Amino acid sequence: MSSSRAPRTAEVFDAAARDHGAAASLLWDPLGEEYVERVAPAHGERVLDACCGAGASAIAAGRAVGATGRVDAVDLAAGLVDLGRRRAVAEGLDHVRxxxxxxxxxxxxxxxxxxxxxxxxxxLPDMDASARRLSGMLRPGGRFTVATWAEGALEEFGALLFRSLSAERPRLPEEEAERAEPPARRASRRIDTADALARWAAGLGLSDVRVHRIDRTVPLDRDNAWNLVLGSGFRAMVIDLDEEVRDRVRDRFLDALDAENVRALDAASLVVVGTV
Structure with a gap:
């Protein structure tokens, strides 16, 4: 494994830190809190938050484990990590590092x-091998948990953004388009149902595997929809565009949301918990 986030991915999320505030309050913080609620960290536990971003789950876990616990939150995106660090300081969570x-x-x-x-x-590069390595950092009886997108989540939103970009980029032949699909997207589709996620976790050698579902929608309007693009992984789709082109894509995207009457972002998620 060469990186917890591929360098390109780290660049995208580092840039997203500049626009993270609106996306955090609408999406990341509520999801992080619901995730932690389902995995239930106990008082005094030691927690590793891998790919922590700006700390949506790390901060919630820090509150749960208390001052006698410890949370190590790790990510390559320095801008997001700095946001998380400042949040921990503001809340007096000295045990969240x-x-x-x-x-x-x-x-x-x-x-x-x-x-x-x-x-x-x-x-993560080689999702299965990376997950096995992370599970190896747990004590016997420790809990390995992952939150991921449920089947269909983000798809309508992402499809309209892709369509809004298509006028600015040449259309790829179908076979090339399939090869161009981001590896992270292919990996996420492997675990986007409860059954598939449970089988994947069991295949890592975990026992007592349970899957929880989070049903969440985020209301959309012309003021917040673009903030969600810029403050999330969707930013990768527009990061290379110059300002004039990006403005055209933004306007086309917002018009498409109105035309299709898309008023909510589907953020349905799955959480798996397994024991080492």
Whole structure:
């Protein structure tokens, strides 16, 4: 494994830090809190949050484990990590430590009780091998958990954004388009149903595997929809565009949301918990 987020992905999320506030309040923070609620960190536990971003789940876990616990939150996107670090300081969560580092090479003096990886496992190089390595950082009886998108989540939103971009980029032949699909998207589709996610976790050697569902929708309007693009992984679709082209894509996208009467973002998610 070469990186907890591929360098390109780290660049995208680092840039997204500049527009993270609106997306965090609408999407990431509520999802992070619901994720942590389902995996239930116990008071005093040691937690590793892999691909922590700006700390939506790390902050929630820090509140749960209390001052006698410990949360190490690790990500390569320095801008997001800085946001998380500032949030921890503001809340007085001295036991929540944010690190700009590659979780693929992360090590700790003691094993962890709980592993969090919220909406990041599919960005890891070789998802299965990366997940096995992370599970190896847990004590016997420790809990390995992942939050991921459920089947159909984000698809309508993403399809309209892709369509809005198509006028600015040449159409790829169908076979080339399939090969051009981001590896993270292919990986996420492998685990986007409860059955598939449970089988995947069991295949990692975990026991007592349980899958929880989070049903969440985010109301959309012309003021917040573009913020969600810029403050999320969707930013990768527009990061290379110059300002004039990006403005055209934004306007076309917002018009498409209106024309298709798309008033909500489907953010349905799955959470798997397994025991080492």
């Amino acid at each position: 944010f690190h700009v580092d590659d979780v693929a090479g992360w090590s700790a003096a003691r094993p962890y009780d709980l592993l969090l990886c919220g909406y990041g496992v599919f960005f």
